[in-house]
Each structure stands twice: as structure tokens, then as C-alpha cells.
Amino acid sequence: MATALRRGARIALALACAPSALAFLPCKAKADPVADFYRGKTMQMIIATSPGGDYDTRGRLLARHMGRLLPGDPTIVAQNMPGGVGLAATNYMASLAPRDGTVLHMLMQNMPAHQAVGGQGVKFDTRKLIFIGNTTDTPNVINSWAETGIRTIEDVKTRELIVGAAGTATPAAYYPAALNAMAGTKFKIVTGYPGGNDVNLAMEKGEVGGRGSNAWASWKSSRPQWLAEKKIHILVQIGLKRHPDLPDVPLLFELASNDADREVLRFISADTAISRSAVTTPETPPERVAALRKAFMATMKDPQFLAEADKMGVDISPLSGEEAQIVADRIVAAPPEVVARAKLLLEGTGK
Numbered sequence: 001m002a003t004a005l006r007r008g009a010r011i012a013l014a015l016a017c018a019p020s021a022l023a024f025l026p027c028k029a030k031a032d033p034v035a036d037f038y039r040g041k042t043m044q045m046i047i048a049t050s051p052g053g054d055y056d057t058r059g060r061l062l063a064r065h066m067g068r069l070l071p072g073d074p075t076i077v078a079q080n081m082p083g084g085v086g087l088a089a090t091n092y093m094a095s096l097a098p099r100d101g102t103v104l105h106m107l108m109q110n111m112p113a114h115q116a117v118g119g120q121g122v123k124f125d126t127r128k129l130i131f132i133g134n135t136t137d138t139p140n141v142i143n144s145w146a147e148t149g150i151r152t153i154e155d156v157k158t159r160e161l162i163v164g165a166a167g168t169a170t171p172a173a174y175y176p177a178a179l180n181a182m183a184g185t186k187f188k189i190v191t192g193y194p195g196g197n198d199v200n201l202a203m204e205k206g207e208v209g210g211r212g213s214n215a216w217a218s219w220k221s222s223r224p225q226w227l228a229e230k231k232i233h234i235l236v237q238i239g240l241k242r243h244p245d246l247p248d249v250p251l252l253f254e255l256a257s258n259d260a261d262r263e264v265l266r267f268i269s270a271d272t273a274i275s276r277s278a279v280t281t282p283e284t285p286p287e288r289v290a291a292l293r294k295a296f297m298a299t300m301k302d303p304q305f306l307a308e309a310d311k312m313g314v315d316i317s318p319l320s321g322e323e324a325q326i327v328a329d330r331i332v333a334a335p336p337e338v339v340a341r342a343k344l345l346l347e348g349t350g351k
Contacts, residue, residue, distance in 0.1 A: 032071055033287065034071045034072065034287055034288055034291045035071035035072040036072065037072065037100075037101075037288065038070055038071055038072030038073070038074040038291075039072035039073065039074070040072070040074070041072065041074040041075070041102060042074065042075045042076075042077055043067065043074050043075065043076045043077070043102045043103065043104065044076070044077060044078075044079055044097075044102065044103045044104065045059050045060070045062065045063040045076050045077065045078045045079065045104045045105070045106070045278075046059075046079055046081050046089050046092065046093065046097070046103060046104065046105040046106070047059040047060075047078060047079065047080045047081065047089070047105075047106050048080075048081060048082060048083075048085075048086040048088070048089035048090070048105070048106065048107075048108050049080065049082055049086075049108075049195055049196070050080060050082050050194055050195040050197070051080055052195075052197045052222075053195060053196045053197060053218065053222070054196075054214075054215050054217065054218035054221065054222065054276065055106045055108065055276065056078075056080065057218075057221065057222070057312065057314060058106060058135050058136075058276050058314060059078055059106040059278075060078045061305070061308060061309060061312065061314060062076075062104075062106075062135070062278060062296075062299065063076040063077065063078045063104075064076075064308070065299050065302060065304060065305040065308070066295055066296060066299045069295040069298045069299050069302065070291060070292070070295040071291055071295075074102075076104070082194070082195065084121050084167070084169075085108070085166055085167035085169055085170045086107075086108030086110070086111060086170075087114075087121040087122070087169070089105055089108075090105070090107065090108070090111050090124045090126075090129075091121070091122075091123040091124055093105045093124065093129060093279065093280075093281055094123060094124035094125065094128070094129065094281075094282065095123060095124075097281045098281065099281045099282060099283040099284055100281075100284060100285070100288070101280055101281075101284040101285065101288035101289065101291075101292060103280060103281055104132065104278050104279070104280055104292075105129075105278065105279050105280070106276065106277070106278055107126075107129070107274075107277050107278070107279045108170075109171070109271040109272065109274060109275045109276070109277070110169070110170060110171050110174070110271055111124070111126055112126045112271060112274075112328045112329075112331040112332050113267070113268065113270075113271055113331055113342075114169055115332055116331055116332045116333075116334055116339050116342075117339055117342055117343040117346055118343065119169055119346075120169065121169070125332075126279075126328050126329075126332060127328070127329050127332055128282040129279040129280070129281070129282060130279060130280045130281070130282065130284055130289055130321070130325070131274070131277055131278075131279050131321045131322075131324040131325040131328060132277075132278040132279060132280055132289075132292045132293055132296045132321045133277065133278055133293060133296035133297060133300070133318060133319065133320055133321045133324060134273075134274045134275070134276060134277040134278075134318060134319040134323075134324040135276045135277070135278075135300070135316060135317075135318055136215075136217055136275060136276050136315055136316060136317050136318070137239070137272060137273050137274075137275060137317050137319065138215050138216045138217035138218075138243070138272070138275060138276075138315060138317070139215075139216050139237040139238055139239035139243050139246070139251075139272050140171055140175070140213045140214065140215055140216070140237070140238040140239070140272055140275070141213070141214060141215075141216050141219070141234045141235070141236065141237050141238065141246070141249070142163065142175055142176065142179075142210065142211070142212060142213060142234075142235045142236045142238075143210050143211055143214065143219070143232040143233060143234050143235060144156075144161055144209055144210040144232065144233045144235055145203045145208075145209050145210055145231065145232060146230060146231050146232065146233060147206070147209075148161060148209040148210070150209065150210070150233065150235070151233045152233075152235060153179075153183075153185065153235045153236050153250060153255065156179075156185040156186055156187060156235065157183075157184050157185055157186065158186070159186060160186045160187075160188055161185075161186065161187055161188070161209050161210055162187075162188045162189075162190055162208045162209045162210070163176050163187055163188070163189055163190070163208055163209065163210040163211055163212040164190050164191075164193050164198075164199035164202050164203070164207070164208040164210070164211055164212065165189055165190065165191045165193065165199070165211075165212040165213070166191075166192075166193045166194060166195050166196060166198070166199065167191055167192070167193075168191050170212075170213070171212070171213040171238070171268075172189075172196075172199070172211065172212030172213035172214075173189050173191055173212055174213075174268060174346055175212055175213050175236070175238055175252060175268070176189050176212045177189060177345065177346065178252065178264070178265060178268055178345055178346075179236070179252070179255060181345055182255070182256050182257070182261040182264070182265065182345075183255040183256065183257070187212075189212060190207075190208055196211070196214055196218075199211045199212075200223070203232075210232075210235075213238070215275060215276070216234075216237065216243060216245065216246065217276075217314065217315045219232070220245075220313055220315065221312055221313035221314050221315075222313075224313060234246060234249050235249070236249065236250060236251070236252055236255070237249045237250070237251055237252070238251070238252045238268070238269045238272055239251060239269055239272040239273075240266065240269060240270065240272070240273065251269070252265050252268065252269050253265035253266045253269055260341070263335075263338050264338055264341050264342050264345065267331070267334050267338050267339070267342050268342060268346075270327070270330070270331050270334075271327075271328075271331055273319070273324075273327045274319065274324045274327050274328055277319075277324050277328075278296065280292060289321075292321075293320065293321040293322070296318075296321065297318065297320060300316060300318040
């Protein structure tokens with residue numbers, strides 16, 4: 001009798017869990033290993049700069065919203081890790097951070113090119129870092145401070161312009177050096193500032209007459225009043241196409257005098273396509289990578305995220321993790337002759 005009752009109960013439960021309009025008994029939900037892993041977790045968003053700049057702004061903005069769109073609803077906490085102008089944070093991601101999808105990093109855009117030319121301090125391979133997505137393809141720009149009287153790049157061919165940079169292995173040092181070597185400009189580069197905000201302060205104090213690089217989107221979000229009051233002049237934009245906001249500002253590679261130089265300047269410019277990317281650690285399980293990439297792209301379309309980004313003046317023009325990975329890998333795999341010339345240039349030894 002008891003056996004028959006148990007058999008009857010199993011049959012009833014099976015019928016209840018079958019897809020039927022008559023099914024009304026509760027069924028156990030299918031397990032979601034990704035949600036189970038992230039549920040209750042506190043994730044990290046590693047930011048390689050000091051607080052206040054564009055990387056920091058975007059990293060914290062992404063951290064505030066992306067967690068609720070991940071299975072399991074984890075919390076994401078931002079953590080600044082400046083050092084070596086991006087090298088410390090990238091090396092941490094490559095060798096020390098947990099390889100489980102709980103750590104994200106706003107990768108500084110020059111890391112693939114710095115690796116390609118054999119830059120000092122590289123203990124990572126960006127081909128092994130996993131790109132989750134890119135928030136913008138905004139160009140970088142070189143600017144002058146209005147009080148210098150320099151308004152165009154042609155002015156810098158006849159007058160010296162002192163520009164500030166946060167370290168030597170950064171676009172803020174690379175771009176002016178490239179133009180000096182290949183376009184006949186007279187930039188004087190002052191390195192060693194802790195971050196971009198420090199260079200901004202130096203411009204205001206008259207210590208330098210410009211900044212060797214900043215994202216156009218960063219100027220729009222962090223110093224809109226400077227643009228409105230024409231306190232800065234944009235001299236050059238670095239990208240592979242002119243930005244709609246800057247139709248009359250030349251691209252870096254457009255200033256080259258021959259095809260060989262243009263290829264080098266294109267190589268230096270290519271990373272703007274992945275200028276504000278989030279990555280995670282090597283060997284992260286594929287199902288978590290897929291979830292992170294899906295949540296990233298969902299965040300880029302999320303009304304709450306977009307509303308806050310708009311309020312902050314942060315432009316959003318996303319690229320998927322898969323697409324960003326291709327761009328980064330192509331930079332590392334650039335033709336040897338182009339990389340060799342870029343290496344000589346970026347080391348300050350000329351062409």
C-alpha cells in the first residue's frame with residue numbers, strides 16, 4: 001500500500017511539472033550556475049588612474065549599474081590602483097587577480113601598443129586578458145591653453161608649446177613626440193604628473209601650455225566650461241576617422257608627409273577604437289565571460305545607466321567585448337616593420 005502511494009505521488013508530481021495548462025503544482029527551477037556563483041558576491045572594478053578622470057568616471061558609472069544586470073545581482077565596488085601609468089593595474093589583472101570573473105578593469109588604451117613595442121614593465125599579454133566591452137570610441141586630442149596664443153597645429157611648427165603628460169609610456173608623451181619626429185612640430189614634453197587632473201591644474205597655473213593627450217569625451221564631461229569659454233584649443237585628434245564634433249581638426253596620421261610615416265601614426269592611433277574598455281582576467285570560465293559580456297551590452301542600453309551618463313556628460317558609443325578583443329589583438333600583431341619604427345619613435349630615438 002505504501003509503495004503504491006509513493007508511486008502515485010511520483011506520477012502526480014511528474015504530471016504537475018509537465019508543460020500543461022492543468023499543471024499547478026510547484027516545480028523546482030532549473031539551476032543557473034552563473035547566477036549561483038555571483039549571488040552574494042562583491043566584485044571589484046579596478047581603475048588604473050587616480051580619482052576624477054574619465055577612466056575613473058566611467059569605471060564607477062559602470063560599477064553602479066552593471067551588477068544588477070548580471071545573473072545573481074552581485075555588488076561591484078570601484079578601487080583605484082594607480083601606478084606605472086596603467087602598468088600596475090594591468091599586471092595585477094594578468095598575474096594576481098582571481099581568475100574567476102569577479103574582477104573587472106578599465107584598461108588604459110595604450111596597453112596593447114605598449115606591449116607590441118616591447119615597452120618596459122610589461123608582465124601581461126592583452127591577448128589573454130578578456131575584453132568585456134568598450135564604452136566609447138571617442139578620439140584623443142592634443143590641446144593648447146588659450147593664454148599661449150597657440151590655436152592650431154600649424155602654430156606649433158613655428159613656436160614651442162610645452163605640454164604635460166602623466167609619465168613617459170603614455171599617449172600624452174607619444175603623440176607630441178610622434179608629431180615632432182614626423183610633422184616638424186616643436187612640442188616640449190614635461191612628464192611625471194601623477195594624473196590628467198594634475199596636468200589640468202598645471203595648465204591653469206601656467207606651468208605648461210597644453211596637455212599631450214586627453215579623450216575628447218573627457219573634456220566634454222569634465223571641463224565643459226573650458227570648451228564653452230574657449231580656454232582650450234584642440235590642435236589634433238587621434239583616431240582613424242574625424243569626430244563629428246571636430247570636423248576641422250586634423251587627424252594625427254593626416255599630418256604625416258609620406259606613406260611609411262602614416263602607417264606608424266595609424267598604428268599609434270588604432271587604440272582609440274577601444275579607448276575605454278572593461279576587461280577581466282585570463283582563464284575566466286567561458287560561461288561567466290558570456291554573462292559578463294551580455295550584462296555589459298545590456299548596461300549600455302539600460303535607461304537608468306544612460307540617464308546618469310547623460311547627466312554626467314559621459315558619451316556612450318559601445319563596442320562588444322568580442323569586437324574590442326579583435327581590435328586589441330590586431331594592435332599587438334601589427335606588421336613588424338611598423339612596430340619597429342614606432343618603437344624607435346616612442347623611445348625617443350627618432351626615425
